[in-house]
Amino acid sequence: MALQPSSGGPRRIRVGDGPLARTLLIGTVLLVTALVLVAPLIAIFAEAFRQGIGAYAASFADPDTRYAIGLTVFTALIVVPINVAFGIAAAWCIAKFRFTGRNLLVALVELPFSISPIIAGVAYLFVYGAQGLLGPWLEAHDIKIMFAVPAIILASLFVTAPFVARELIPLMIAQGSEEEEAAVTLGAGGWRILRLVTLPNVRFALLYGAALCNARVMGEFGAVSVVAGNIRGQTNTLPLQIELLYQDNNAIAAFAIATILTAVALVTLVAKAIIERLDARRAALTGEPTVKVAAKAGH
Amino acid sequence: MNRVIPGLPLSLGITLLYLSLIVLLPLGALVWQASGVGLERYLAIMSGGRTASAFQVTLSMAALATLFNAVYGLALAWVLVRYDFPGKRLLDALVDVPFALPTAVAGLALSALFVSNGWFGAPLAALGIKVAYTPLGIAAAMAFTSIPFVVRTVQPVLEDLAADVEEVAATLGASDWRIFTRIIFPAIFPAFLTGASLGFARSLGEFGAIIFIAGNLPMKTEVVSLLTFIRIEEYDYPAAAAIAATLLGLAFVMLFLVNMIQLWQQRRIGRGD
CATH class of the missing domain: 1.20.5 (Single alpha-helices involved in coiled-coils or other helix-helix interfaces)
Incomplete structure (x- = not known):
């Protein structure tokens, strides 16, 4: 942030505020960003529309692609609500109470972030696969989880488990428990407090966590590719379908699907920007911390 | 409470x-x-040429990607915190693109850019540099997917940095470079290290973005996560388990390191450093 000029005096100069350093740094960063972050986004659309809009649109006529769209949306519809519920439960016990092992629990909640999706996929295989921990039992009871939709859902649950919790925990800690305590004194029960006090206070963080979780579920590749078994028209989600088409030398269709997932990602980022702005307004009105400030304090 | x-x-x-x-x-x-694999077999799996080569290329390219992001991420965080310019909010939003964009899509886009007739590949080929289907392609994919880490860890610390120390140093006649290396950089160093470690850890396990651009040749451009995947497809579960467990161990080491750095940072703040 630039400093306000003191009354009458010259503007105080901080490190790097000289015109040369400033221009050089901003210019270099913008150039590199255009190359490494903007160019890939443009390339996706350029490749998808390389043979015109007709070829682009035709990509979506493929029944396998349509199935993949359906499966991806279906997976997100199951995974996002479950991880929203988990995020609320985890944030409630971690933010509102102190108990032994609380820090360990926080680390455990965030653990999936540090684990390669490939490891997650392999780990699930060792639980539900034929030679896995529960494999023989599942086979005896004729339950199919591996290389089927349940495995895709389970792997996605693992990979996105921390998203909502991570947004809620620092904010709920920063907000404190005074309002909830007041509600208890007034005779409100737990569910009522959650619904009428806590959730409204954290609604923006909750929305943002859910949006991120959704984008990640729809785009998850590594974990799902291990557990899905890539069966055409049965276990292909959109990212898997992209790889399949790319290997089939059907680049236009691969990029066409990629434009959908890119759109999901960009909408998520726009939603983030909007949510941050609304949250800043709420914070200004109520004097409470914003999601951003709370996250900072949480570290 | x-x-x-x-x-x-x-x-x-x-x-x-x-x-x-x-x-x-x-x-x-x-x-x-x-x-269940047993120590002897584990060592045999891990020292096998293909596994060892996969670990070598993964670790070295992750280091290269981290180096790129250490410099670019620091400059990006600096520019976002210290300057006001048109398009700053857009730049800030763009930083999160690698987190929001599916890795398979990122890999697809990067391969389109870096193939020999691509926007980047063609000019680079004229210079005699090949990126796609070489280890450099792996580094490019890793670098892309881990861009946000350094930026997002350094940014808040840089924002909180008090201006007065800098100003006193400037009044005393210290040069900009000296103030940066002696005052600012030490203050943001733990956050910087945390971000770089998180990015490095992420790169070690990266899969989706890499396989589109790496060429995936055994002994040359095959990363550890891909080798794990291949062992699973070959039903070689002991090898897959050994490699995956090693990768998991590495992830825990990185996690431990990051926690140590954060403890160190908290203690420094507690001291009023």
């Missing part, structure tokens, strides 16, 4: 049950499977 607010047993119960089923059970199964 208090014991007045209800819901601890229920929320803690749900959290523990869910984490046990979704996170601990599979990781436990992986460790169980890997421990």
